[in-house]
Amino acid sequence: MTLLTVDDLTVGYRGPNGLTPVVHQVSFEVEPGQVLALVGESGSGKTTTGHAVLGLLPANGQVIGGRIRFRDQELTELSAKGRRDLRGRAVSLIPQDPGVSLDPVRPVGAQVEDVLLLHTDLDRAARRERVHELFEQVGFTDVERRYRQYPHELSGGMRQRVLIAAAIAADPELIIADEPTSGLDATVQKQVLDLIDELRARSGTAVVLVTHDLGVAADRSDLIGVMQGGRLVEAGPTARVIGTPEHPYTRKLVESVPSRIDRRPAGRPSGDTVIEVRDLTKVFGRHTAVDHTSFEVRRGETFSIVGESGSGKSTTARILTGLTRATSGRVTVLGADVTALSRRGFRPLRRDVQIVHQNPYSSFDPRFDVFDVVEEPLRAFAPARWPWKRRAAHEDRVLAALEAAALPADFAERHPRELSGGQRQRVAIARALVLEPTVVVLDEPISALDVSVAAQILALLRRLQEDRGLTYVFISHDLAVVRAISDRVAVMSNGRIVEQGPVQDVFSNPQHEYTVQLLDAIAGRDLLVGAR
Structure with a gap:
């Protein structure tokens, strides 16, 4: 039985020149328990399509034509009140940005309780108990403490779990997940997606997963719809669309995934050492951000530092570039001891x-x-x-x-x-x-970019390195990207380098448990590599 049917949906936005269509005659179906991934780059219309289903288009947005049927209800004919009654109870949203979606001045538990207040007859005590149950389901411990905490007291992954708890509070039949893991570290992303999978398996909830990450779509969906310029250019079972894409745009997306990019030939550049870090430590108050870290970078190579948020990699980058002073240790860049330099003293080095x-x-x-x-x-x-x-x-x-x-x-x-x-x-x-310059430090330079744009930037960086002999220190939490472009890699966790070496060695034979966890969390690795 079909749960959601979208037929010839056309959506437009009203501007100074009238109503401009941005989604054109999109059609798809979703059955109970299925996951449909809508993939495409920014501006492709995938989020607008999801919001149209929910009745959450902005004030200047309008469904121009087509039909949206949820079970036996035609959603385009519902009143505003009818839409509100449906949202949260039968159809719910996991929004992209928990920092914007959560009220900063209210405890997160009270915000999840709002859904129960609107859509159930539970009394106050029962609502609080239900929120505790939901927090346990999304993987929280010490749930009463979490209930009382404010958004700023939680990590990005924790805030996303709160939004998932709110989305499932009234046991909806359909969830629209709009980039639910965008900006999250790989291991946190895996935890959030695992949670959505568990909820789907347990309750038969269907999911429309809106994402620009083809790896996530490959891992977590039954069906894929590829959107470009507001049109659904290809749709079908995930394995077929990834394995034998028919539309040129789909082929372009698949070929742009980092795991599909031609990797560097093995071998370590034999140039002299341009950066030497010995026993580097940086302490902020009571927090040790970088803890006795050592590595070296040779001329002409790409040396990547990977790890999750808070691992110390960006602090290390800022010390290398003279933007942050080290607490102790020694950092030599192009022969100059930058730990002994003031910001003014570092200035002549900025040319290089x-x-x-x-x-x-x-x-x-x-x-x-x-x-x-x-x-x-x-x-x-x-x-x-x-x-x-x-x-x-x-x-x-x-x-x-x-x-x-x-x-x-x-x-x-x-x-x-x-x-x-x-x-x-x-x-x-x-x-x-x-x-x-001689050295360029790149701090997460493609994390906010669509997959095909990111591939273009990576190709540009590689060409510039070959033409100019540049040395790169590449900071990232994306191991698929690091694998594609690096000569050597260092893995950071809690301020320490737990493993480092030639990228092929670290990826093919990781020695540290944390590295294994990071590699296991790469989305779409098996399907996308197998599609080659």
Whole structure:
């Protein structure tokens, strides 16, 4: 029996020029207990489709045509009150961002209890007891303590578990999970997806999983619908769509998955050591972020540091680039002991050591156009008498940096707010290259990008390294990416490096239990590698 039928759904958004369709004649069916993954890049229409099913389109959104049938109810004909009665009771949402979805000034238990207040006849004591049961189901211990905690007291994975508890509180028949693990570490992602699987197996709940992560879709769905430009371009059983994709866009997505990217040839660069870290420790108050860490990086290689949030990898990157002072230990970069340098003393080294941040937009001055953003490092080193001449003096180098980052020259006149996420990351790379550095530290540079855009950035980084002999320190929690691009890798946990060595050795024969856990958590590894 079909639980959800979406037939020729067309959705539009109203703007200054009228109603513009963004989802075009989408059709699919979901049966009880099934998982349908809607996959595609940002702007493909997958989230809009999910929100249309739930009746949660924004005020300027509208279903233009088509039908949405849940069991025997036509959802497009329901009143606003009818939609509210259905949501949470029979159909529920696991939203993408728990930081936005949870009220920061109320305990999380009370927020889950709201669902029970709306959709059940339970009294206050029974509602509280039910929330305790839900928290146990989602893997919490000390549930009364969790009930009383506020969102800021929980980790990202814990907050996502609270949202899952709220979504299942009234035993819904259908869950729309909108990027439920986006931004989570691999092991936390696996825990959350395992939890959804367990709930589905136990209660027969159907799931529409909205995701840009083809690995997650490959691992966790029965059916896949591939969306591009608001249209469903391919749909079918997961194994068939991944194994023998028919549409060119689907093939492009599958080939862009890091596990499908041609890996580096084995072998360790024989260049001299450009970074040497010995017994590095960084303490913040009572918290030891980096704990007696040692490694070295050779010229021309990609050395990756992997681990979950809080493992110490980003703090290590900030110490390498002079943005954070070490508590103890020794860090030598290009022959200079950076632990003995003040920020001012590190300044001359910035010509040779640059950083690319995870979210480049937050590091751009909103008043600057792209030329100003890329030129900023040159301006920092320009003689004081140059201000009125600097743009002309730096034009060649800025345009050359943009070209190296595969951006057209006319992008120099645009503002970052006019660019996509991938284009902004290219601008950040151009800014890092403009001083012609020797070492580039990349802190989660593709974690916020769609899979095909991320593949383009990885290909660009590899080409730049080959052309310029760059040395990369690559910070990431994504082991599939690290496996594709690295020469050597260090695995960090709780501030310590628990394992390091050539990437092929670490991945094929991990020695530490934590490394094994990380490798086991790579989404879609078996199916996507097998599809090759």
